[in-house]
Amino acid sequence: MELELDLSDFYCLNENCPDYGIKGKGNIRVKEIYGPKNRALLRCNTCTHCFSETRGTIFFGLKTSDDEILRTLALVPEKGSIRGTARATGHDKDTICRWLDIAGTHCQEITDYFFQELELSQVQIDEIWSYIKKRTKT
Ligand SMILES: [Zn+2]
Numbered sequence: 505m506e507l508e509l510d511l512s513d514f515y516c517l518n519e520n521c522p523d524y525g526i527k528g529k530g531n532i533r534v535k536e537i538y539g540p541k542n543r544a545l546l547r548c549n550t551c552t553h554c555f556s557e558t559r560g561t562i563f564f565g566l567k568t569s570d571d572e573i574l575r576t577l578a579l580v581p582e583k584g585s586i587r588g589t590a591r592a593t594g595h596d597k598d599t600i601c602r603w604l605d606i607a608g609t610h611c612q613e614i615t616d617y618f619f620q621e622l623e624l625s626q627v628q629i630d631e632i633w634s635y636i637k638k639r640t641k642t
Contacts (some may be wrong), residue, residue, distance in 0.1 A: 509534070509544055509557060517569075518553035558617070562610045563603065568595075573603050574617055578624060580604075581631035601639065608636045 512528040523531045535547040535554055544557040562570050576593050577600070583589040586604070590597040607614050611633075618624045618632065 511546075514546055514557070516548035516550060516553060517555045518548065518551050521548060521551035521553060523548065523550045558613045562613050562617070563606055566603075570617070571621070574607075574614065574622065576600060577603060577607060577632055577636075578618065578622055578628070580635050581628065586635075604636050604639050608639065 511532045511534070514532045515525050515527045515529075516523045516531060518524055523529050529550075531548050531550045533547050533549055535545045537543065538545055545554055546557055547554045563573050566573070576589060576595055579592060580586060580589045580600070583592050586597055586600050589595075590600055593600075615629055615633075618629045624632075
């Protein structure tokens with residue numbers, strides 16, 4: 505199977521790895537293909553850490569990790585507002601707005617992440633999406 509993946513766009517997500525966060529070093533390899541969408545499981549040859557192609561790439565190019573961003577977005581319904589979330593997390597309100605905008609363009613990946621990594625319920629995920637959709641309408 506041909507993969508439309510440019511491995512030089514990925515970097516190791518293991519913070520203890522010497523190649524953590526460094527792109528284009530050739531340490532990232534495809535380990536296997538899984539799931540109905542043919543996702544690639546990637547492996548860092550430096551530290552043997554494995555991660556999905558969907559990890560670390562949703563908010564591609566931002567300084568904050570996907571994990572931190574998505575955990576922050578997951579708080580928005582609980583805090584009741586973007587302003588409240590900004591206060592609770594220390595992230596700038598405008599930054600969170602920008603993340604919501606980006607989230608709106610990665611629906612499936614983000615829903616998967618909320619389900620699998622943060623183990624949110626469908627109701628919680630729907631609430632987060634209602635915030636994202638509110639923004640994309642305006
Ligand atoms: Zn590594």
